[in-house]
Amino acid sequence: MTVSITDVARAAGVSASTVSRALRGQPGVSDEVRAQITAVAGRLGYTASRSASSLASGRTFTIGVVVPYVGRWFFGTVLDAAEHVFSAAGYDVLLYNLGSPETRKRFFTKMPVRKRVDAVLSLLIPDEEEAAALRSLGVPLASTVGGARPGFTVVGIDDRAGAESAVRHLVNLGHRRIGMISGSSGPQHWTTPLARRQAYLDVLAEAGIAHDPALEADGDYTVDGGERAMTELLAASRPPTAVFAQSDEMAMGVLRALRRHRLKVPEDVSVVGFDDHELSDVIGLTTVAQPVAGQGAEAARLLLRQLDEPGAEPSGHVQMPIRLVLRETTAPPRPRGPQ
Numbered sequence: 001m002t003v004s005i006t007d008v009a010r011a012a013g014v015s016a017s018t019v020s021r022a023l024r025g026q027p028g029v030s031d032e033v034r035a036q037i038t039a040v041a042g043r044l045g046y047t048a049s050r051s052a053s054s055l056a057s058g059r060t061f062t063i064g065v066v067v068p069y070v071g072r073w074f075f076g077t078v079l080d081a082a083e084h085v086f087s088a089a090g091y092d093v094l095l096y097n098l099g100s101p102e103t104r105k106r107f108f109t110k111m112p113v114r115k116r117v118d119a120v121l122s123l124l125i126p127d128e129e130e131a132a133a134l135r136s137l138g139v140p141l142a143s144t145v146g147g148a149r150p151g152f153t154v155v156g157i158d159d160r161a162g163a164e165s166a167v168r169h170l171v172n173l174g175h176r177r178i179g180m181i182s183g184s185s186g187p188q189h190w191t192t193p194l195a196r197r198q199a200y201l202d203v204l205a206e207a208g209i210a211h212d213p214a215l216e217a218d219g220d221y222t223v224d225g226g227e228r229a230m231t232e233l234l235a236a237s238r239p240p241t242a243v244f245a246q247s248d249e250m251a252m253g254v255l256r257a258l259r260r261h262r263l264k265v266p267e268d269v270s271v272v273g274f275d276d277h278e279l280s281d282v283i284g285l286t287t288v289a290q291p292v293a294g295q296g297a298e299a300a301r302l303l304l305r306q307l308d309e310p311g312a313e314p315s316g317h318v319q320m321p322i323r324l325v326l327r328e329t330t331a332p333p334r335p336r337g338p339q
Contacts, residue, residue, distance in 0.1 A: 007044060007046070008041050014033065018033070019037050023038065027309075060115075060117060061091050061092060063092070063117055063119050063120070063300075064093075064094045064119070064120040065082065065083075065094070065095050065121045066121070066122045066124060067095065067097055067098065068097075068098055068099060069099055070095065070097045070099075073275075074247075077292045078144050078292060078299075079093075079296065081292075081296035081297040081300070082296040082299060084297070085300035086300055086304070091304075094116065096112070098124060104124075108133050111133055111136075111137070114137055117139060118307055119139045119303045119304075119306065119307060120134060120137065121144075121299055122142070122143045123143065123144055124145065125143075125146040125191060140306035141153070141314070142154070142155065142300075142314075143299070144295045144296060146191050148316055148317035151314060152314060153299065153314040153315040153316065154317045155318045156317070156320065157319065157321075157322050158319060158322065159191075159192050159195040160196070160198060160199040160202075161199075162199075162274060162288040163197075163274065164199040164202065164203055166244050166288050167203040167272075168203050169272060170244065170272060171203060171209070173242070173331065173332045173333070174333055175332075176209055176333075177212075177215065177242070178215065178241075178244065179216065179239075181216075181219040181230065181250050181251075181254060182216070182217075182218060182246045183218065183221035183246060183247070184218050184220070192246070196246045200244060214237070217229035219245065219247075219253060219254075221246070223250070223252045224253060225250060226247075226249065226251060226252060226253025226254050226257070227253035227254070227256045227257040227260075229250065229254070239269075241270065241333040241334075242269060242270040242271070242272075242330070243269060243270070243271050244274075245271065245274065246274050248279075248285060249275075249277065251329075252273075252285075255283065258271075265328075266328070266330050268334070270329060270330040271285065271286070271330065272285075272287060273285050274287060274290070275292065276288070276292075280325075281327070284328035286325065286326050287324075288323070288325070290322045291320050294320060
């Protein structure tokens with residue numbers, strides 16, 4: 001026989017509406033009662049009817065997620081963490097990978113998510129027209145990239161503060177020839193590389209170090225790009241004694257380039273990354289740690305909270321903590337003349 005929500009309510013000694021709220025993760029149910037109901041439902045083999053819940057609530061129980069590069073570590077990690085939160089609350093994920101300008105334009109022109117999702121998590125930075133298109137959906141919106149924007153809950157970090165801590169660490173070690181490898185803003189409207197570059201320039205100016213454009217290169221936020229960029233910096237008339245890479249993946253490429261040029265880290269060149277990639281500890285990379293998975297999970301929780309509290313205002317900009325993690329890739333420069 002099929003077990004109904006009424007059977008669970010009777011066995012747990014609560015109302016059917018309480019069972020519904022408890023199993024859907026909605027507020028108004030204590031942790032103790034929720035645990036009791038979950039245990040009873042599991043013992044009886046009760047499974048909520050998605051179609052019945054949708055008819056009763058008007059929801060699709062689907063969250064739209066828009067990403068620019070689903071195959072890149074940062075976005076994949078955010079997506080995985082968010083999906084775990086959505087799944088635990090009974091929601092499916094509808095993924096849109098907008099890696100090319102053509103795909104992105106088609107998405108925002110046709111808006112295929114309309115009436116298909118209850119909320120949208122955007123892992124790209126929309127321009128004004130795109131943001132307006134998302135707001136027109138009339139569903140909760142969240143993001144993990146860029147700064148605050150109207151109608152969105154944005155969970156992120158202070159990119160400038162993180163980059164400042166990385167570059168200042170190199171300055172404090174005594175380095176004066178400090179290179180930077182970044183990714184261009186490009187058609188995806190990234191603010192991250194701009195904010196981190198400005199931090200780099202500010203710290204150099206603060207230390208009285210003249211900026212040398214020959215010590216900057218674009219690494220495209222990839223390992224291969226980081227290797228190409230480091231090779232370019234090594235070809236400068238006065239190569240850097242230290243490098244700040246705006247992502248750990250680019251820093252890994254930097255390490256590969258230095259190894260191929262038979263340069264030692266940190267004896268010949270110090271390297272700092274940004275992210276605290278899961279492999280950073282393995283390779284001993286000094287880096288700025290940010291809670292990548294934590295940002296995805298928090299954005300997902302805040303979206304679900306808005307769904308459970310209709311009419312509630314978006315949380316605005318939620319800033320997550322960052323910290324500089326010192327490992328084996330940084331040290332004072334060798335005393336070999338002007339640094």
